Amino acid sequence: MKNSLGRFVPEGFIPFKGADTLIKNMKRVLVPEVTTRETDKVIRTLSDLFDLIPITDGMTLSFHHHLRNGDGVLNMVLSEIKKRKLKNMTLAPSAIFPIHGPLVELIKNQNVTSIYTNYINGPVADCITQGYLKYPLVMDTHGGRPRAIESGELKIDVAFIAVPTSDHLGNGNGIDELSACGALGYAISDLQYAKKKVVVTDHLVDHVSLAEIEERYVDYIVKVNQIGDAKGIVSGTTKPTRDPVQLKIAKDTAQLIDELGFIKDGLSFQTGAGGTSIAVALEVQKRMTEKKIKGSFASGGITSFLVEMHEKGLFEKLYDVQCFDLDAVKSYKKNPKHLPMSASEYGNPLEVNPIVNNLDVVILGATEIDTKFNVNVTTDSSGNLIGGSGGHSDTAYGAKLTIITTNLVKSRTSMVKDSVTTITTPGESVDCLVTERGIAINPQRQDLLDRLKGSKLHLLTIEELLAKATEITGVPTPLEPSNRVIGVVRYRDGSIIDTLYQKSEEQS
Amino acid sequence: MLQNADIFQSDGVIFDLEDAVMLSEKDAAVHLLDNFLKSYAFENLEIVIRINQLDSEFSRVELEQIVSDKIDTLMLPKATAKNTNALSKMLDKLEKSKKMNKKIGIIPIIELASSVLEAKEIASVNRVNGLLLGGEDLSTDLEVERTEDGLELLLARGLVVLAAKAYKLDAIDTPYTKTNDEEGLNKDSSYAKKIGMNAKVCIHPNQIDTVNTVFSPSIQEIEYARKVVKAEADALSTGKGAFTVDGKMIDKPIIDRAKKLLDKAQRWGLL
Numbered sequence: 001m002k003n004s005l006g007r008f009v010p011e012g013f014i015p016f017k018g019a020d021t022l023i024k025n026m027k028r029v030l031v032p033e034v035t036t037r038e039t040d041k042v043i044r045t046l047s048d049l050f051d052l053i054p055i056t057d058g059m060t061l062s063f064h065h066h067l068r069n070g071d072g073v074l075n076m077v078l079s080e081i082k083k084r085k086l087k088n089m090t091l092a093p094s095a096i097f098p099i100h101g102p103l104v105e106l107i108k109n110q111n112v113t114s115i116y117t118n119y120i121n122g123p124v125a126d127c128i129t130q131g132y133l134k135y136p137l138v139m140d141t142h143g144g145r146p147r148a149i150e151s152g153e154l155k156i157d158v159a160f161i162a163v164p165t166s167d168h169l170g171n172g173n174g175i176d177e178l179s180a181c182g183a184l185g186y187a188i189s190d191l192q193y194a195k196k197k198v199v200v201t202d203h204l205v206d207h208v209s210l211a212e213i214e215e216r217y218v219d220y221i222v223k224v225n226q227i228g229d230a231k232g233i234v235s236g237t238t239k240p241t242r243d244p245v246q247l248k249i250a251k252d253t254a255q256l257i258d259e260l261g262f263i264k265d266g267l268s269f270q271t272g273a274g275g276t277s278i279a280v281a282l283e284v285q286k287r288m289t290e291k292k293i294k295g296s297f298a299s300g301g302i303t304s305f306l307v308e309m310h311e312k313g314l315f316e317k318l319y320d321v322q323c324f325d326l327d328a329v330k331s332y333k334k335n336p337k338h339l340p341m342s343a344s345e346y347g348n349p350l351e352v353n354p355i356v357n358n359l360d361v362v363i364l365g366a367t368e369i370d371t372k373f374n375v376n377v378t379t380d381s382s383g384n385l386i387g388g389s390g391g392h393s394d395t396a397y398g399a400k401l402t403i404i405t406t407n408l409v410k411s412r413t414s415m416v417k418d419s420v421t422t423i424t425t426p427g428e429s430v431d432c433l434v435t436e437r438g439i440a441i442n443p444q445r446q447d448l449l450d451r452l453k454g455s456k457l458h459l460l461t462i463e464e465l466l467a468k469a470t471e472i473t474g475v476p477t478p479l480e481p482s483n484r485v486i487g488v489v490r491y492r493d494g495s496i497i498d499t500l501y502q503k504s505e506e507q508s
Numbered sequence: 509m510l511q512n513a514d515i516f517q518s519d520g521v522i523f524d525l526e527d528a529v530m531l532s533e534k535d536a537a538v539h540l541l542d543n544f545l546k547s548y549a550f551e552n553l554e555i556v557i558r559i560n561q562l563d564s565e566f567s568r569v570e571l572e573q574i575v576s577d578k579i580d581t582l583m584l585p586k587a588t589a590k591n592t593n594a595l596s597k598m599l600d601k602l603e604k605s606k607k608m609n610k611k612i613g614i615i616p617i618i619e620l621a622s623s624v625l626e627a628k629e630i631a632s633v634n635r636v637n638g639l640l641l642g643g644e645d646l647s648t649d650l651e652v653e654r655t656e657d658g659l660e661l662l663l664a665r666g667l668v669v670l671a672a673k674a675y676k677l678d679a680i681d682t683p684y685t686k687t688n689d690e691e692g693l694n695k696d697s698s699y700a701k702k703i704g705m706n707a708k709v710c711i712h713p714n715q716i717d718t719v720n721t722v723f724s725p726s727i728q729e730i731e732y733a734r735k736v737v738k739a740e741a742d743a744l745s746t747g748k749g750a751f752t753v754d755g756k757m758i759d760k761p762i763i764d765r766a767k768k769l770l771d772k773a774q775r776w777g778l779l
Contacts, residue, residue, distance in 0.1 A: 242688075244713030245512055251717070409511065436515045456777060472511055472548075 005374065005423055009496040010136065010485050016495040019397050019428050023493045028350040031152040033192045036219045042168055042204070043220050046080050052220070053196055055080075058088045059157040062194060064187040065095035065119070066162065066174060066322055070232025073162040073200045076224065078102050081111050090114040092156060094145060094186040094343070095390070098122030099232060107132050116154055118142055119388035128486055129385045131502035137385075137487030139378060139500070142321070143347025143354065143394035144492040146189035150344065153494065159194035161187045162227045163213050166201040170218025171211035174323075175333040177203040179227045182302070182323025182332045184212050188342035191217045202227045210333075212340055234325050240282055240305075241275030245436045249405050250276055252457065253363060253434045254283030259455050260448060262361050262401055263287050267295035269315070270395055271363040273303050273324040276405055280363050281305045288314045299346070299355050300391060302338070307331040310338065319355050321346045321391075347394030349492045356391070356398030364392055366406045366433075368420040371462050373427030373442045375404060376420040378489055381413060383481055383503050389424050393492050396429035401448075408435035413476070414469030416462060421479075423498040424489055433462060440465050510544050513553075516716045520554030522709070525570055526561070526585050534560070538570045545578040556615065558583040562591045568598075575602045577610045581637065586645070587616030589629035596635045613637040615680065619645035624664045627671035639672045640709060641665055643682030654685075656692065658699065669704035681705040687712040697722035725773045733766035733773075 002008055003015035014022070043049045055061070063074045074093055079102070081089055089112045096103070096115075101123040106112045108127070113134035118141060120128070128137050140148060148154040164179040166172035174181045179202055191197055191213060199213060199221045241247060257263060269284065271277040282305060288295065289312070298306045299319040304327035310318050311331070318338040323329045331338045347356045356362075367386065368376040375396075377387050396402040406415045415435070431448060433440045440462035441448050452459060460468075487500035513521045529537040545555070557574055559582050560566040575582075584595055592614060599612050614635045618627055619642025631639055643654060643661050652660040661682065672679035681700035684693045697708055697719050708719045725733070735753050740763050743751040751758055773779050 242714070244516065247714060248516060436512065 003496060003498075005426060005497065007423060007496075007498045010488065010499060013488055013490075013496040014494060016426070016491050016493075016497040019426050019491075022495055023349045026350060026493065029151040031150065031193060033217075034195060034197075035216045036170075036197070038219045041170055041218060041221045043222050046076055046200075046222055046224070047083075049198060049220055049222055050080055050084065053158060055086070055158060057086050058090075059086075060090040060092060060155060062156040062159045062190045063091070063093035064161060064184065064190065065093060065097070066181040066184055066186060067179065067228035067233050068095075068181075069097040069099045070179075070229040070234075071097065071099055071162065072224075072226060072228045073160055074100055075102050076200070077160055078106055078112075082106060086111055088113045090116070092116040092145075092154060092190075094142070095119035095388070096122070096124050097232075099229075100124050103127075104132075110134055116140060116145070116148075117388065118145055119390050121386050125385035129379075129383065129503055131484055131486055133486065136485055137500065139388050139487060139489045141347065141389040141393045141490075141492045142186070142343050142391040143349055143356065144389075144490055144494065145186075146342065146344035146348045147350055147492065148490075148494060149189040149193050150348070151350075152193075156190060156194035158196045158198060159187075159190035160198050160200055161191060161213060161218075163199045163201045164227065165203045165205060165208055166199050166213065166221055167205055167208050167215075168221065169215035170197075170199050170213065170221055171208050171215045172199055172201065172213035172218075173208055173210050174212065175210065175329055178230055179203070179233060180230075180326070180329050181228075181233050182329040183320040183340040185321035185341050185346060186343045187213070189344055196220070198222060200224060200227055239275065240279040243275065245407055246276040247279055248436050249407070249434055250279035250283050252439060253280045253403055253405055254287055256403065256432060256434060256439060256457060257284065257361055257401070258287055259457065260401060260451055263291060263293055265294050266360075267293060267315075268297050268299070268358055268360045269295060270298060270300040270359055270361070270399070272365065273301055274365060276365070277363055278303060278305050280405065281309070285309050285312075285314060297355075297358075299341070299359065300395070302328040302331070304328060307335075307338070310335065319346070347391055347398070347492065349394070349397070354394075354398065356394045359395060359399035361401045361403065362395040362399040363403050363405060364396060364425075366404045366415060368415055368417050369404055369406065369430070369433055369462075370417045370420045370427070371466060373404075373430040373433070373462065374420050374423045375425040375427070375430055376422045378424045378498075379422040379500065381417070381421050381476075382479060383421055383501060385487075385500070389489070393425040393429065393497075396425045397492065401432070402430050403432045403434055404430055405434045408437045408465060408469050409472050412473055414466065414473050416466040416469055418466070422489060422500065426491075426497065433465070435465060437468050438465055510540075511548070512713075514550045516713045517720060518553070518710065518716050519707070520556050520581070521550075522556040522558055522583060524558045525566070525574075526558050534566050534570075538566075538573050542573050545574075545576070554581060555579045556581040556583050558585065558617075561585050562595055571598060571602065575599065575608075575612060576606065577608050579612065580610070581613040581615055583615045583617060583640065585617050585642070586620055587618060587623055587630055588620070589626050589633065592616045592630050592633045592636065596633055599635060611635065615640050615678075617642040617645075618664070618668050619643075619649070621646070621649050624667050627667050628674065631671040631675040631677055636675070636677060638678030638680050638707070639668050640680040641668045641682045641705075644685070646682075658696065665700070665703055665705070673704060678707050679705045681708040683709040683711040684715065685711060687714065690718055693718050694722065724776055724778060725769050729769060730773050730778065733769045736763055736766035737770065
């Protein structure tokens with residue numbers, strides 16, 4: 001079976017029919033929230049907890065990724081699974097990072113046979129690309145994951161929630177102490193809907209002032225020495241790029257946003273934490289300052305640069321699903337209008353009014369983009385898993401202006417293709433592509449093209465950009481993937497937008 | 509890096525075969541550049557090659573290989589009137605033997621005290637289309653330290669400007685070497701513009717925007733030039749001999765300057 005973008009969909013999955021098609025006719029299904037009756041919640045060790053619940057073969061365990069590449073909790077649970085020789089476990093971490101390398105052995109030994117996640121890179125991604133995971137990997141979006149959990153589609157037996165500070169009843173937050181990571185937005189649907197909820201903390205106190213994690217949902221608390229490595233908790237890139245090509249892309253992006261009339265009072269804006277994204281934020285900041293613009297909000301993962309803009313009065317509010325650096329954590333603690341949002345409030349397509357739907361402008365990246373503006377952020381052009389949607393598809397769908405920024409040519413490879421290796425975000429949600437060699441506007445957005453008439457920006461069609469890139473790189477020999485399905489890319493509505501394949505022998 | 513040479517909106521790009529290339533890599537660099545230029549088409553960009561000193565063992569071989577219709581200008585280090593003339597004659601021969609369509613220009617680098625003193629003779633050589641002040645080597649020759657205010661280069665800058673303008677050539681200022689200091693670059697460029705330089709070499713792509721901004725006519729300058737040109741047209745049509753703009757008497761040099769500025773603005777797409 002093929003979906004509306006012509007991609008194969010394995011049996012048992014719903015094919016993607018368009019960004020809006022299914023959502024429009026979908027009713028929000030909410031399974032009942034699961035609260036607790038436990039009163040004596042503090043358990044001595046994870047091992048005791050496994051015995052108490054008990055955690056057995058075939059269960060589904062979930063995790064959040066707020067500790068990013070410093071996370072210790074998933075690995076602690078894996079160690080227990082290994083020790084107990086549990087089999088056929090399903091894991092549902094909101095993201096998997098290189099630090100989760102110990103999972104490789106458990107996949108190969110079929111202790112873990114099924115995984116749901118929104119983002120994956122490092123050795124676990126490599127292992128799955130090579131075909132070791134027994135059942136297809138399911139790649140969700142940040143908004144799609146809470147949709148799947150709240151509807152009962154993804155049933156979680158036990159949610160392990162790393163919490164930097166917790167009291168003895170389970171009220172907790174991420175703002176204090178050694179493992180402070182800030183807002184805990186990705187954990188909220190797990191907290192509300194998993195059958196059992198376990199807080200794992202390294203800082204147990206008598207009272208917490210701001211409880212993002214509420215005691216009424218928490219069944220058990222396990223205190224460990226350290227839930228993570230603080231060095232890995234802060235996101236890698238939190239400085240604007242100095243790379244001249246990326247700086248040019250950032251400047252052109254800001255100019256484009258300006259010429260399209262979005263730098264105006266009430267602007268709502270989202271960008272990531274990469275060097276180019278931060279450089280775009282700085283350029284937007286300059287223009288907002290010059291024009292004395294007051295924006296309404298910035299959202300998503302929050303960086304020190306967005307905090308700076310908020311504190312200068314350029315954005316009235318920050319909606320924070322996760323903090324990317326310690327300045328963002330400090331701001332979340334002290335600034336009353338730096339507000340937490342759950343992943344559901346952020347991007348769940350069935351929320352009444354998710355934050356993404358109120359975005360004016362979002363700046364996103366791409367590992368590949370094709371002439372239909374479909375974007376790949378899940379695999380590289382050889383089919384290796386290197387990321388995933390995260391909030392890509394959710395924000396691209398919701399924002400009034402979705403801009404993809406990427407070098408046209410990277411490592412002698414064109415980032416614009418006739419057809420992307422994997423579709424993560426459909427072209428219908430993508431409005432503009434900014435590269436160092438020109439800007440392409442999606443022809444579906446005639447309104448934008450009209451507005452840019454007479455612009456001095458270097459506007460080209462995406463086909464012209466592809467031709468320019470090909471002139472430099474030549475035409476690469478297409479890689480034939482193997483036929484073995486290793487996973488699916490699930491759009492935010494639960495339909496399958498693309499399928500992931502094992503790398504063939506000659507590619508490996 | 510080579511493949512991105514044409515994306516930064518500079519007027520030209522200088523491929524350096526001299527100081528940026530280690531002695532052991534000279535042959536490879538010429539070969540790489542030659543192949544790159546053959547395979548890559550640049551649009552609206554002056555292609556400049558900084559060759560090795562003319563009396564070095566490399567220059568003749570590299571000239572043989574690199575001079576073609578793919579390039580526009582050669583930049584000559586440690587220029588003197590004598591070696592600039594010699595290069596011009598070598599180019600005469602090469603262009604003839606290679607049956608080239610283009611006439612290659614020369615930008616001599618004025619980076620010796622003796623070159624500053626003969627800047628006028630150097631500027632007069634056939635093919636020279638600009639003079640570049642080489643501040644670092646000149647400071648070494650003068651036995652002075654480079655400073656932020658550039659006082660040590662004041663006279664040299666002035667003489668280069670005078671020689672260039674006397675022959676209607678570009679007066680190109682020495683690069684600002686602190687690549688992370690945007691404010692310093694802005695000050696240095698503004699100063700160079702004020703004393704008559706009309707271009708500046710960048711040593712990092714991140715400098716191009718600032719230099720372009722400083723050396724491009726500003727909106728105010730363009731508006732004023734437009735007023736002057738319009739006032740001149742009005743005066744001519746009404747038979748007035750003298751006229752004022754914003755209370756200032758306008759004479760021929762001001763009109764010429766305004767027209768030049770509007771030409772420049774037109775060429776750079778600023779109108």
